[in-house]
Amino acid sequence: MGVPAETGNPADPDLPFSFNAYCLRHECIYSPSGQGPSAPPAPRRFIAVKPDGVQRGLVGEIIGRFERRGYKLAAIKLVTASKEHLQKHYEDLKGKPFFDGLIEYMASGPICAMVWEGREACKVGRQLLGATNPMASQPGTIRGDFAIDVGRNVCHGSDGVESAQKEIALWFKKEEINSWPKVDERWVYEK
Known part of the structure; x- marks a missing residue:
């Protein structure tokens, strides 16, 4: 099972469960809107x-x-x-x-x-x-x-x-x- 593109919405119910585990392991940061990675960490x-x-x-x-x-x-x-x-x-x-x-x-x-x-x-x-x-x-x-x-x-x-x-x-x-x-x-x- 491949890893979805980094611009995918992690809340999408059609994505495999392993995507969430992938994000946790690789510290993916997504915006609340699901529009891809969020801005860099705030101050x-x-x-x-x-x-x-x-x-x-x-x-x-x-x-x-x-x-x-x-x-x-x-x-x-x-x-x-x-x-x-x-x-x-x-x-x-x-x-x-x-x-x-x-x-x-x-x-x-x-x-x-x-x-x-x-x-x-x-x-x-x-x-x-x-x-x-x-x-x-x-x-x-x-x-x-x-x-x-x-x-x-x-x-x-x-x-x-x-x-x-x-x-x-x-x-x-x-x-x-x-x-x-x-x-x-x-x-x-x-x-």
């Missing part, structure tokens, strides 16, 4: 729920906020990072008076590392998180609702496209990041 953003957020049981709430906004979870894992790994992650803060305390704190417990995908992922993700200092965050933001002190501000989020790419590569292997067609994208984005 990605790295988000980490810090040890205080994990300990307080906020992981599900944070995931829910990104999902309800329309973003797609492309990767997730719960890790306790080494100090060396965290020093690479926060290398731009080396030399700051709080650096050693930050590394110690971040290594003190599990971190929920995630990759989120979608239009304006970095810009809107920053809005969802709120200001780094929770006391300057608006109510309705993650930090505005769940944090008080800057040293326990629940989440880390990449601050731009370049830092997102760097942080994603530091925390995830390429094969750990999933590209998948989200069925509600046409209800989230106009085009």
